[in-house]
Amino acid sequence: MPHYDPVRRCHFWVYPGWVYLMASGGAHIHHVLHTLARRVSACTGLPDEKILGMLRPPPKAEMGDYAFPCFELAKEKKKAPPVLAKELAEVLIRDVELAQVVHRVEAEGPFLNFHAQRGVLCSAVLRKVCDPTAPYAQSGEGAGKTIVIDYSAPNIAKPFHVGHLMSTVLGASLVRIHRLLGYKVEGVNHLGDWGTQCGYQFLAWQRADPKVREEQLAARGLEYLVELYVGINQPAKTIKGLEEELLDKNIAVQPDMRAKLEAQIAERKPAADEIDREARALFKKLEDGDAELRALWLRMRETTLAVLQKSYDRLGVSFESSAGEGFYEEYMKKMVKELKDGGKLTFSEGAWVIPLSEEGAKKKRPPFIIIKSDGGTKYDTRDLAAAIYRKETYGFYKNLYVVSVPQSAHFEGLFLALEKLGHAWAKDCVHVSFGIMQIKEGDETLPMSTRSGRMIPLNELLDTMVEIVRKIVEEKNPELPAAQKAVVAEAVGVGAIVFWIQSRRRTSNIVFDWKGATSPEGDTGPYVQYTHARACSILRKFGAKVPLQADLTLLVENEELAVCKQLERFPAVVQDAAAGYEPSLIATWLLETSRAFNDFYNKHQVLKAEHLNLMQARLVLVDATRAMLAKGLGLLGISAPEEM
């Protein structure tokens, strides 16, 4: 018969034999959640899977461990939700199997709240986490499926700056997350090594003094190429700036200022146009097979790759393929011919295109341009060729593009074009977009860009953070051997940046600020790493093998339960992160888990626990948490030092 709780204004039922069951149960329970779902299923008729999806944690821990909302079922059964909740509670409390995992059932309004048998829950979760035969959070959902992930994709002869970090870090995490779920993953670095920009590079090179450029390239490598690129873009940039000034309201009303600006633009225009014309011609020459330019192109590509590799090494990123845009040159020619011969292209305004909007359609889209009016190809052409190539080569289940939000229109166009060409797999292509990195300049926030020189080189950022961390290590842990200090500083410094980048939902824009990016306190990567190091420290001081045979049902404290419930969620979090292409979910989970563990750490002793059995059980808890923190960090591409 139900008891009434006047504080919570709800009825609750207590299973009479729960004390006995708590002491003896647990060993054969694999998962509290699954048992719960099965028993609720038995009395509601809803399938287990569905119930598993509906169960959620109540807003406050005191309210219970799992809640089942009765709204949907109530509608079906034509009953008021609170009435149904009460009825279900009365049935469930007599359920002997359920009583092995739940000691109290409450109907609180339209919700059915379950209080788990704490020891049973902790024990079941930890056994699963520590099971060496079935790695936790691993799954077979991706068995036999290949996912292509296109990420990083920097341009050659340009610096690798913080803006590129998003695609690289996000893509690499998606690679690791999908691998854990059993997918075969092909990570592709679609280098921006083809296109009109190459023409600009060539032109700048040709205009430089032959002796000077050789010396400079030998001495400064990529840095020199960037300087050339920024230099050749200078006239165009100046004009753009003047044009923007012209749009300014205050200037528009002053005729003399206006005339002055217009004259300045007119004066500079011919030179800029000349550069543009020559650059385009040079790229066309490369596409037409000029041997000298080809050699220069290869040189620039190699120079860039050598520098990029250092950054990739530092971030722990590697690719299955570095087939850049230039790679598709031959394949592209074949495709273009087929499209033309097959009558799939339309001639429009001097270019060959695939029209994307019907005549008179209300949503107008620019066409997908396959051949420009000068006969050259566009990135549209190369992306189309690459998509088809990837389908043929990998037979992908999904084809992901980790590219910034501003390019969404381009990818919508690409997928639409594929569809128009009759490729049903166009629906398997996904633009995993992310917000842009902006930077404060005065009181304006502007996007980072190489052309304007408004950017922060990646290495500068990483080095700064590593230096900050090095000082902290020096202060907090001076006894650490010097070599280890350096390793820790690198791991924590780089980890802080990588975590910061991934700690928010990917589509939000980031305004770069040094303080936010480099803080080692609060909701940060170092906080998670520190928590991990603390756990390692306990295990190190214990000094022996973790007693896995310990009686884990002894773990019944609030803080122990909170940690176990976090660990229980991990596999679902990984799945959600994969399904939504959202590694930030793992970052959030890591912070929550760290908070739960630190809370436990502050309130309870492990090595000086009240008795030996409890110490053993807590050691398993510590070990499991340590392992999952390391695993989560690993998925985000962050290493977990054992001391710091």
Place this chain on the structure above:
RNA sequence: GUCCCCGUAGCUCAAACGGAUAGAGCAGCGGAUUUCUAAUCCGCAGGUUGGGGGUUCGAUUCCCUCCGGGGACGCCA
């Protein structure tokens, strides 16, 4: 002009299919160390979720509208 995204505490961000009293961190104030790492933990304070309307038992979440910010719009990538 057309289309897309965003607007949550002073700041940076959370909030699972629409669910219970909207949560963290930073900054501010006040506490905890004879203790397994204080890069930690606890407490206080901080909100008309941009405004208005609608759908719903229930809206930060979905729809409409207005305001504010950002972005994309045929031969750059």
